[in-house]
Amino acid sequence: MSDDALTTWCKVREQVDWSSAASVRPAPVRPAVDGLAAWFDGPVRLRDPDRADRLLAAMTLSRAAASQGEPLTPTLLAGCQELVLGVNNVSLRQGDAFAKDGRERYGLTPHTWQDFAACLCQSTDPSIPLPARAARAYLDVAFFHPYPDGNARLALLVLAHVLETEGVRLDEVGPLQTTRYADDPDGALDLAALVTVLIRATQRRATAR
Numbered sequence: 001m002s003d004d005a006l007t008t009w010c011k012v013r014e015q016v017d018w019s020s021a022a023s024v025r026p027a028p029v030r031p032a033v034d035g036l037a038a039w040f041d042g043p044v045r046l047r048d049p050d051r052a053d054r055l056l057a058a059m060t061l062s063r064a065a066a067s068q069g070e071p072l073t074p075t076l077l078a079g080c081q082e083l084v085l086g087v088n089n090v091s092l093r094q095g096d097a098f099a100k101d102g103r104e105r106y107g108l109t110p111h112t113w114q115d116f117a118a119c120l121c122q123s124t125d126p127s128i129p130l131p132a133r134a135a136r137a138y139l140d141v142a143f144f145h146p147y148p149d150g151n152a153r154l155a156l157l158v159l160a161h162v163l164e165t166e167g168v169r170l171d172e173v174g175p176l177q178t179t180r181y182a183d184d185p186d187g188a189l190d191l192a193a194l195v196t197v198l199i200r201a202t203q204r205r206a207t208a209r
Contacts, residue, residue, distance in 0.1 A: 004107035005182035009091035009143035010115070012185045013136070021132040021192035028167025029153050031202045035170040043174070050086070055153060058083035062157050072114070072120040072137060080157055084150045097145045104182060105147040116144045123162050132197035134162040139191065143182045159195070171202045195204065 036059055058080040065076055074092075080092045092113055097106040122128075123137045142154035156176060160192035163169065175194060180187055 003105070005104040006106040006112070006143055006145070009139065009182035011095075012183065012188065013119075013139075016185050016188050018128045018132040018136060019038070019188050021129070021135070027203075029169065029199070029203050029206050030167075031108075031169055031171035031206045033171040035172040036173075039173045043126070054083055054086050056155075058153075058157055060161070062161045062165055066125055066161050069165065070162060071165070072123045072158060074117055074120070076161075077120075077141075077154065077158070081147055081150060081154055084153050084157070085147075087155075089144065090147055092157040094144050096150070099145065100179070106143060112144070113146075116140065116146060119144070124165070129192075129196075130163065130168065131199060134159045135188065135192040137162050137196050138176075139180060139188055141181055159185050163195075163199075168199060169202070170198050171205060 018148060037056065038057065040052045040055045044055060062076070062080055070076060078090055081199055082088065092107065096108055098104065099106070111202050119140045120137065121131050125133065128136075138155045138159040145151050147154070156173065159176070160170070160173070175198065176191075180191065
């Protein structure tokens with residue numbers, strides 16, 4: 001059996017110096033182009049119009065929660081995932097999960113979902129810069145892999161939710177669509193740095209209008 005990528009991620013997660021992973025503490029920004037909506041309405045809609053509609057509905061739910069200051073919780077994620085998948089209810093996976101053609105295995109223990117909830121709570125930690133919190137939450141969803149399907153889509157929504165709670169939206173999200181690996185601390189830092197770059201670029205273009 002392959003190594004447990006979730007156990008690996010939890011160790012990597014503790015090793016990364018998230019407090020120095022991203023230097024920017026951005027002010028709220030509303031770009032001329034809503035990058036997340038544009039991604040769903042553009043590349044996603046070209047492939048699957050129904051999927052695009054579901055993702056836009058989940059985005060609306062997530063943003064409404066963020067506007068009320070609601071943090072990431074398993075309940076909020078379940079509500080978003082129901083919309084993402086177009087089902088009436090979703091359940092956390094009940095066994096090991098696999099991704100990347102089976103190269104990564106995400107194990108399941110009696111404390112997996114308690115640990116996941118604790119990680120979600122850390123998305124509001126003010127000692128960690130916003131881009132790093134958003135990147136870390138994205139990777140938490142990717143590697144805890146809470147649902148049998150749709151985790152990559154949920155991870156992007158979660159990243160956007162963390163930014164939205166502080167009034168930040170990106171004008172492009174395409175560069176975030178890159179494969180990530182659980183055993184890659186440098187990759188985790190790179191994702192936080194990428195979110196920083198995207199925020200700064202969004203702010204620059206917004207102020208240049």
